[in-house]
Amino acid sequence: MAEEFIYDVEVGADGDVSQRTWENEFGDGYVQAGGIGINTKSQVWNLTHTGSMEQGEELPLIWAFLDRHEGYKSFLWTPPGGVRGRYRCNGYKPRSVGPGLFTLTFAFKQVYTP
Secondary structure, X not given: OOOEOOOOOOOOOEEEXXXXXXXXXXXXXXXXXXXXXXXXXXXXXXXXXXXXXOOOOHHHHHHHHHHHOOOOOOEEEOOOOOOOEXXXXXXXXXXXXXXXXXXXXXXXXXXXXX
């Protein structure tokens, strides 16, 4: 069973929902269009968490979670106002914002597995 991302992220996460489609335009203005594959819709969410790297805090747990999934292993996550699905996170960006405080930014991309 896949591990689930259960940690808090900052309010204001933004998502980008896209559909995979094809389109064929003909000279007379007629256009054919359709979806590519059986899962035509996918999401990418840009997320942030700010906190301390002290033991018992959530930030080191998130950092370890992302490292454990190595950028290619999927995990379960429920986006804001959405439905739980499988996502991957290929990298993250830590930034020092003060003594012992960091902001970690990362993006979750929706994936489909058989």
